[in-house]
Amino acid sequence: MSRLFGTDGVRGLANKVLTAPLALRLGAAAARVLTGTAAAGSSRRPTAVIGRDPRVSGEMLSSALAAGMASQGIDVLDVGVLPTPAVAFLTDDYGADMGVVISASHNPMPDNGIKFFSSGGRKLDDAVEDEIESMMLELQNERDESGPTGAAIGRVIDESGDALERYLFHLQEAVPTPLDGIRVVVDCANGAASQAAPMAYEAAGADVVAIHNTPNAFNINDNCGSTHIDVVRQAVLDHHADLGLAHDGDADRCLAVDSEGNVVDGDQILAILAVAMKEAGELRKNTLVATVMSNLGLALAMEEQGITLRRAKVGDRYVLADLNAHDLSLGGEQSGHVVIPAHATTGDGTLTGLSLMARMAKTGKTLRELAAVMTVLPQTLINVPVEDKERIHSSSVVADAVAAAEAELGDDGRVLLRPSGTEQVYRVMVEAVTSAEAKRVAGKLAAVVVAEG
Known part of the structure; x- marks a missing residue:
């Protein structure tokens, strides 16, 4: 049996892979594992927070998950449509025993996903996820009558109004800098931040132009948001804005665009915030956590x-693990996941947007001026289909080719070969001083991988 949990929760095509019966069992199993509650209940009534993005299947899956948790004697606080980081925050703020969010992030509408948080709003490690999977099998072998009855059955309570207010107040406290005079276009991806992000930016004093903020259950991520950055680039120019911000469907990501329409990616945002936090004495151990995919330009800028x-494996959960293990205060990914542990237990795109604009307000500099702290080196990424990823990993021919490429590039470039965690491909990434050089070296390496794969 293949593992149910992937790199970020349980994902799949809704109502085919990710079905209501599966969500029901998953909710019940997670409730038992994460609250330590037996089927008959306990002397203390545990609670769970549940939220979702606006895609159509979220209603179905949310109901099934809530039913599964309530069947185990758990009171469920339903916070409605809110960003993933809001659900993580509220899990802690309500003092809940667990949290769950139904979202497939930047994926298209037919997909969906289920992500759990432990108490404190923290993502689960692999061992806990495996325990939940084992509990699902155990529940299948139990009789249906094994659950609590009467007053011991959990309640499902609507907390959507209070939850949004709590989250907005948290953001205001986290970034209190007034943003008066800053005009921002925010692309909400017709997703979970369609209400929360514009409200947060307006509350801080920014002049907000919101686009793609009318979700209808079917249009999430549809030619909008952080995966379609050209849309917000044009909107910034049309509205003569100081910057643009683009979120994904569940708003744990944030990419930016300066006033001239130039993209400011996650690496550049990290560079800007790292410098700001160092100046404020808030960058613990003067250390930033990025990933192996982060641009070499970020490393050179930070050295200067x-x-x-520090470089973690790709995935915000690995960035989080490194931050926690070394007691650090800033980390993230090129894709726009930025984690600020002082204010969030996971990537929070709205918090990132506020922090970026606060830096602009404090320094009086444009986003383009701030982003100049880092020079982005041209990067070429080639995904090579292979039959056996392990054979490529252990190939001496590939290793020799990589060593030769690294020697050729010297200190002015970087080579990274790694297997995909979700696809049958090997990723070949090369950075160099010029785009032509990066493409040439990457092409040579990809040909070696093809021959060996």
């Missing part, structure tokens, strides 16, 4: 600023 760069 006297900031140490």
Whole structure:
């Protein structure tokens, strides 16, 4: 049996892979594992927070998950449509025993996903996810009558109004800098931040132009948001804005665009915030956590600023693990996941947007001026289909080709080969001083991988 949990929760095509019966069992199993509650209940009534993005299947899956948790004697606080980081925050703020969010992030509308948080709003490690999967099998072998009855059955309570207010107040406290005079276009991806993000930016004093903020259950991520950055680029120019911000469907990501329409990616945002936090004495150990896919330009910029760069595996959960393991205060990914542990237990795109604009307000500099702290080196990524990823990993021919490419590029470039965690491909990434050089070297390496794969 293949593992149910992937790199970020349970994902799949809604009502085919990710079905209501599966969600029902998953909710019940997670309730038992994460609250430590037996089927008959306990002397203390545990609670769970549940939220979702606006895609149509979220209503079905949310109901099934809530039913599964309530069947185990758990009171469920339904916070409605809110960003994933809001659900993580509210899990802690309500003092809940667990949290769950139904979202497939930047994926298209037919897909969906289920992500759990433990108490405190923290993502689960692999061992806990495996325990939930084992509990699902155990529940299948129990009789249906094994659950609590009467007053011991959990309640499902609507907390949507209070939850949004709590989250907005949290953001205001986290970034209190007034943003008066800053005009921002925010692309909400017709997703979970369609209400929360514009409200948060307006509350901080920004002049907000919101686009793709009318979700209808079917249009999430549809030619909009952080995966379609050209839309917000044009909107910034049309509205003569100081910057643009683009979120994904569940708003744990944020990419930016300066006033001239130039994209400011996650690496550049990290560079800007790292410098700001160092100046404020808030960058613990003068260290930033990025990933192996982060641009070499980020490493060079941080070295110049006297900031140490650590590289984690790709995935915000690995960035989080490194931050927690070393007691650090800033990390993230090129894709726009930015984690600020002082204010969030996971990537929060709205918090990132507020922090970026606060830096603009405090320095009086444009986003383009701030982003100039880092020079992005041209990067070429080729995904090579292979039959056996392990054979490529252990190939001496591939290893020799990589060593030769690294020697050829020297300190002015970088080579990274790694297997995809979700596809039968090997990723070949090369950075160099020029785009032509990056493409040439990457092409040579990809040909070697093809021959070996």
